[in-house]
Amino acid sequence: VTKLLSPPARLEGGGFEIRDIMSGLGSAATDPFLIWHELPKKYQKKGEFPGAPMHCHRGFCELPYCKELSGGNSDQYGYFLAKDHTGASCKMSSGDFELGTVACGIEHEGRSHPQWEGYMHFFQLWVNLPAANKFDPPSFQNASSASMPVVRLADKVTCKVLVGSVRGQESPVKCPLVPVQYLDFECEPGGAVEYEVPEELKTKFIYVYRGSGAVGSPGKEVAAGTLACLSPGSRLVVAASAQGVGFLFIAGRPIGEPVVQHGPFVMNTREQIVECFRDYQAGRLCRQPCTRVTY
Secondary structure, eight states, rough: OOOEEEEEEETTTTTEEEETTTTTTOOHTTEEEEEEEEEEEEEETTTTTEEEEEEESEEEEEEEEEEESSTTTTHHOOOOEOOOOOOOEEEEETTTTEEEEEEEEEEEEEETTTTOEEEEEEEEEEEEGGGGGGGGGOOOEEOGGSOEEEEEEETEEEEEOOOOOOOEEOOOOOOOTTTTEEEEEEEEEEEEEEOOOOTEEEEEEEEEEEEEEETTTTTTEEEEEEEEOOOOOOOOEEEEEEEEEEEEEEOOOOOOOOEEETEEESSSHHHHHHHHHHHHHHHTTTTTEEEEEEE
C-alpha cells in the first residue's frame, strides 16, 4: 500500500450523493482509469432516487456495477433501466454489470422504476481508450449476475469476476482495447486473499465497501469507505478483520497518452474537447450505430 485516501462526497447525475473514490489523484497515477464512483448503500424511498437524465459521452469506456438492489418492493420493481439515444434499453438488477465502450459518442440515461423503493448500492468506473480507438463505433456488453463466475479462492474467500479471469474462470465481459481486471472480493471473518495479479497490469487499487482488512505485507488496516493505492508488485494480499471485508479490486495496463477531460468527454487535446462540444451542438456526436450484447 502506497497511499490511503478517504473519498469526498458530492452530488452527481440528477442530484444523488456519491463518493468520488479516486478524487485527488492525477491521471498519470490512475492511468488507464479515469473516475470511480460509489453510490453508497442507502434505503431509497419511492421517487427519491433522481437517476441520471439523458447525457452524452465520448472517448472512453463506462463500467457500471449494480452491487445491490434489495428490500422494499425490489422483487417487483428492483431494476435500473438504462436507455440510449437509439431507444435501445436494458435492465440492471442486483449484481448485474455493464461495459459500455462509448467511443465516438452516445447519449444515454439511467433511472430506477418510479414505484421502486429499497436499498441501492452502485458503482461507476470509467476506463480510458487509446487515441486510436476514441472514434470507434460504440458498443455495450450487459452481463447478468448469474453469467459472471464466482471463484472460491480459499475456505472463506470468494471472488466475483466482472472483467478478466481468475484461476481459469473468465468473465464473458471483454475489454480488449485496454487490458484490465475488475474483481469483487468477499471475505468472511478470518478469511485471507492471496492473488497473483498479471504482471502487465501495473496500476492497481482496492476500495473497501464493507468491514475492514489488513492489506499488503506487513498489513495496513483499510476500513470501509477507503481507497488503497497499491505498488506495481504482482501479489494482492488481504486479511479480513473480525467483521469480514468486502472490497473491489481494479488493475489495468497504463496507456501512457495525454488525458484531457471536460465533463462527459475524455480526449487527448483541448482542441479535441472543443470538437466534441461542436459535434454535440451540431447533432454529430451520435453518428455511429451502437451494438449491444447480453450475457
